[in-house]
Amino acid sequence: MSATCPTVAVPATAARPVLEVDLAAVGANTRLLADRAGGALMAVVKADGFGHGAVDVARTALAHGATWLGVTALAEALPLRAAGLRAPVLSWLNPVGADWAAAVAAEVDVAVPSAEHLTAVAAAPGRARVHLHVDCGMARDGAAPASWSGLCAAARRAERRGLVEVVGVMGHLGCAETPGDTCNTHGRTRFAWALETARAAGLRPEHRHLAATAATLTDPRSHHTMSRVGAGLVGIDPSGTTALRGALTLTAPVVSVRRVPAGSSVGYGHHHRTDRATHLGLVPLGYADGLPRAASGRAEVLVRGARRPLVGLLSMDQAVVDLGERPVAPGETVTLLGPGDAGEPTAADWARWAGTIPHEVLTGLGAATRLGTRLERHVTGAAHLRGLV
Numbered sequence: 001m002s003a004t005c006p007t008v009a010v011p012a013t014a015a016r017p018v019l020e021v022d023l024a025a026v027g028a029n030t031r032l033l034a035d036r037a038g039g040a041l042m043a044v045v046k047a048d049g050f051g052h053g054a055v056d057v058a059r060t061a062l063a064h065g066a067t068w069l070g071v072t073a074l075a076e077a078l079p080l081r082a083a084g085l086r087a088p089v090l091s092w093l094n095p096v097g098a099d100w101a102a103a104v105a106a107e108v109d110v111a112v113p114s115a116e117h118l119t120a121v122a123a124a125p126g127r128a129r130v131h132l133h134v135d136c137g138m139a140r141d142g143a144a145p146a147s148w149s150g151l152c153a154a155a156r157r158a159e160r161r162g163l164v165e166v167v168g169v170m171g172h173l174g175c176a177e178t179p180g181d182t183c184n185t186h187g188r189t190r191f192a193w194a195l196e197t198a199r200a201a202g203l204r205p206e207h208r209h210l211a212a213t214a215a216t217l218t219d220p221r222s223h224h225t226m227s228r229v230g231a232g233l234v235g236i237d238p239s240g241t242t243a244l245r246g247a248l249t250l251t252a253p254v255v256s257v258r259r260v261p262a263g264s265s266v267g268y269g270h271h272h273r274t275d276r277a278t279h280l281g282l283v284p285l286g287y288a289d290g291l292p293r294a295a296s297g298r299a300e301v302l303v304r305g306a307r308r309p310l311v312g313l314l315s316m317d318q319a320v321v322d323l324g325e326r327p328v329a330p331g332e333t334v335t336l337l338g339p340g341d342a343g344e345p346t347a348a349d350w351a352r353w354a355g356t357i358p359h360e361v362l363t364g365l366g367a368a369t370r371l372g373t374r375l376e377r378h379v380t381g382a383a384h385l386r387g388l389v
């Protein structure tokens, strides 16, 4: 626990919990990543920009060095166009029956991982811009190696008939957060083979992209013509090598404070018993707001400059903080998560407490703000964007 901060004079109060999105942090992270990438930078804003707001993150990234946008589903791509963003957009995860005509009409590039996808995309009116997607060793998305050369040949035939334009080839690395893992060597080799095979089939894809955040930061051999980065934009470095800045701060007013004797049971199942007389504060946030329940018994929050433990099981909408002998006034604000400047827990802390990764913590909080009921979303740091994009 960090030391008590003596400089807090007037405690902040608030009417409701707030999730603040700091776009200046996203801008700074983007500049660092654009600097490290050997080629262009695609800002991946899937899952609502990792919970930070897809349009806000996209606009910020484009103003700070990114030139492409990337999402999984087409349903995530179309709102970017509706918001007026004109940069190239790639959507890489869609069922065969997706609305490819809408993609073509909105000038959204699509990834093609199979012959069935190619047939469906080629049948759409207009000429789709496609990125052939090869599996580089995850057995997840992308074409399996055995089908790759057939896919390239079919794509070339469709291209000659004017049905599609193959503008890219993409792959993805399964172990990039562990730079020394031989799985990365295999992934890079597979990708190089896939590019050669595409070329031998007569394709000339201008955009060749393999690296996400971790490989962009640690492995220049994976950079090719473009990097697709998502986590890094919002302050997560899966490789643990680079200081990036978190962009979310979660604060909440304490609803009430009570004095309890030693031996008091707290919360569902009485999982916690106070070992001394203490003050308990009630925080109106729980797992429905994105706080991982698995962090129960380990999580802490920042109260008047000091870390205090959350005690008992996290409830759906409530958490209890043990304030010790330093009670706060009802309405005073506590900080549950932030970039860490004042000693508040970070997304990495919450991930450790919950046995997960920061990605899940941030997307969970973001999903809760979209409900728009309890958790209010504030955006800061956007002033520098005005008139830029």
Ligand SMILES: *Cc1c(COP(=O)(O)O)cnc(C)c1O
Pocket: 044, 046, 092, 172, 211, 212, 213, 214, 228, 229, 230, 231, 232, 238
């Ligand atoms: C999510 C995703 C990315 C971005 O990865 P980060 O590690 O978040 O930078 C890139 N490519 C694909 C295919 C993805 O699914």
